[in-house]
Amino acid sequence: xxxxxxxxxxxxxxxxxxxxxxxxxxxxxxxxxxxxxxxxxxxxxxxxxxxxxxxxxxxxxxxxxxxxxxxxxxxxxxxxxxxxxxxxxxxxxxxxxxxxxxxxxxxxxxxxxxxxxxxxxxxxxxxxxxxxxxxxxxxxxxxxxxxxxxxxxxxxxxxxxxxxxxxxxxxxxxxxxxxxxxxxxxxxxxxxxxxxxxxxxxxxxxxxxxxxxxxxxxxxxxxxxxxxxxxxxxxxxxxxxxxxxxxxxxxxxxxxxxxxxxxxxxxxxxxxxxxxxxxxxxxxxxxxxxxxxxxxxxxxxxxxxxxxxxxxxxxxxxxxxxxxxxxxxxxxxxxxxxxxxxxxxxxxxxxxxxxxxxxxxxxxxxxxxxxxxxxxxxxxxxxxxxxxxxxxxxxxxxxxxxxxxxxxxxxxxxxxxxxxxxxxxxxxxxxxxxxxxxxxxxxxxxxxxxxxxxxxxxxxxxxxxxxxxxx
Numbered sequence: 504x505x506x507x508x509x510x511x512x513x514x515x516x517x518x519x520x521x522x523x524x525x526x527x528x529x530x531x532x533x534x535x536x537x538x539x540x541x542x543x544x545x546x547x548x549x550x551x552x553x554x555x556x557x558x559x560x561x562x563x564x565x566x567x568x569x570x571x572x573x574x575x576x577x578x579x580x581x582x583x584x585x586x587x588x589x590x591x592x593x594x595x596x597x598x599x600x601x602x603x604x605x606x607x608x609x610x611x612x613x614x615x616x617x618x619x620x621x622x623x624x625x626x627x628x629x630x631x632x633x634x635x636x637x638x639x640x641x642x643x644x645x646x647x648x649x650x651x652x653x654x655x656x657x658x659x660x661x662x663x664x665x666x667x668x669x670x671x672x673x674x675x676x677x678x679x680x681x682x683x684x685x686x687x688x689x690x691x692x693x694x695x696x697x698x699x700x701x702x703x704x705x706x707x708x709x710x711x712x713x714x715x716x717x718x719x720x721x722x723x724x725x726x727x728x729x730x731x732x733x734x735x736x737x738x739x740x741x742x743x744x745x746x747x748x749x750x751x752x753x754x755x756x757x758x759x760x761x762x763x764x765x766x767x768x769x770x771x772x773x774x775x776x777x778x779x780x781x782x783x784x785x786x787x788x789x790x791x792x793x794x795x796x797x798x799x800x801x802x803x804x805x806x807x808x809x810x811x812x813x814x815x816x817x818x819x820x821x822x823x824x825x826x827x828x829x830x831x832x833x834x835x836x837x838x839x840x841x842x843x844x845x846x847x848x849x850x851x852x853x854x855x856x857x858x859x860x861x862x863x864x865x866x867x868x869x870x871x872x873x874x875x876x877x878x879x880x881x882x883x884x885x886x887x888x889x890x891x892x893x894x895x896x897x898x899x900x901x902x903x904x905x906x907x908x909x910x911x912x913x914x915x916x917x918x919x920x921x922x923x924x925x926x927x928x929x930x931x932x933x934x935x936x937x938x939x940x941x942x943x944x945x946x947x948x949x950x951x952x953x954x955x956x957x958x959x960x961x962x963x964x965x966x967x968x969x970x971x972x973x974x
Contacts, residue, residue, distance in 0.1 A: 528582065528610055531618040532563060532571040539588070539624065549584030549605075551577035554734045557589035579612045586621050591735060592721030596625030596690075597865065604831065625690070635685035636697040638662065649750060650742040651726070656717040657751070658684060660697050661759070662710030671760040672712045673767040673882065675793070676747060678727065678776035680715030682867055692867035699875050707956050707969060711882075714755055716747075718776075727775035729782050730804045737803065744783045748790050765818065769881055771795030773870045778804055781822070781841075785814040785848075793881040796824040797870045798863070801837040811844040822855040823877045825870075827863015835859055856880055900957055900969050909945045911957060919943075921962050928956040 530547060539545075545563045548556045555561075563571040563586075583605040586595045597603045603625060608617050638660050645654040658680045662672060682689040683696045696713055704710050719726050722739070729740030747770075756763045770791045772780040777799035784794035801807055822845065826838045838857060845855050863869050897917040901910040909927070913919055919941035927936035927945045936945050945957065959967040 526612050526614050527574050527576045529574040529616040531616060532621055533618055534620040536623050543588045545571050546587050546589060547573055547584050548587055549582060551582060556587040556591050577610055579610055582608045582610045594625050595621045596623035633685055633687040639684045639697050648746045650746045658715040660713040662704050663701060671762050672710050674712045674761050675769040675771060677713055677715045678772035680717040683715040694871040694874055712759055712761060727779040728804055730806050732803050740779055740782060744786060748787050765789055765792045769793030773797035774800045785811055788816040792820055794822050795877045795881060798826050798830055798865050801841060802833055808840060808844045812847045814848055820854050821881050823881050824857040825873045827860050827869055829863060830865045897967050907947055909947055911943050923960045923962045926958040928958060
């Protein structure tokens, strides 16, 4: 009997090794982006190789028919992975070129094949023709970041009439500047910031300067995260915020007609840009008072919740957050957790607004759609008491919170005697106050907050108008 077993043992071992050899995971990439460089190698990185983005043993084979594949044996369990071209700065993106969450597959030890396309390479630019408007300029040369010893492209939008006027404006600082104004430079579509602000200005918005900082490509994750992530890096967020506060903002205030106070300074961004925007605003509440947080990638920075809970913000703030259900329960759940952290920090419920959209995706089109509402909510009630809102033309406006009135201040050379009547309209164009002849004050108490239009009808039929946001 023992002799029989000895004879069969090699057969059993051969069968066992054959089974092990067959029990593998095959990843078939059915298509790759058209802009993939011909000589680049595609790799897979995951929890099976320590998330090394360019490990030679995990390079895919070009099958010669437009598909790529790799077969390997990972540990049994849930396999998480992403494709790269050798570094995390060349990782795969989603359908719109934005962040692609990790792929997952349940590996039981049996042979399995997973087929999927690579939809884009995150951060790759040049998706269309130039769309930036005349109000957008690119600063030359690239701006030096002394805190990180790098250079960066800065794009600046100024409102209509800026070049010929003398008014000073509020300022918003935005991240991922490639995507803010121009489809030709975007890596995932553009936010259409210039078109949106031009349209709002035409409707009476006082105007805003936007300073958009391009991301640093391979440094994007590091610069937009103040904390180290075990897989993706990070940890340069504080130096990046130092750059904004100590270097860029003083330069902008010196070279542009800005309103430099915190009540007139905002910051906004999406995904990792949303994370660093919120961190910057709560770290530097004396600099920023308005923060737009679009689909924040809190999952990359767990300590952010504790930081927000303990952050001091003695002066009022406004935080506008949007997230989409299609981004997944983790994104939505983190936003809910952040709301609790802001409440615990002492932020009043009137100081932050969070909206979850059923159709929202982690994508530029979604953030572009939501930007107008975010902008208008963030800047509601930004005028100081009895402090005129800069405005071009024949008059300016000021809101007095004590008396709940709008003051109308004639410009030099404007003759109130020529005024036939004064009208106050709400955002829908309904008249809420009217006075025959000239008046220098209009009441806003008793009305819902929002945009108000002051319209002056002159005796010769001319109509002059200005907008003001009533908090």
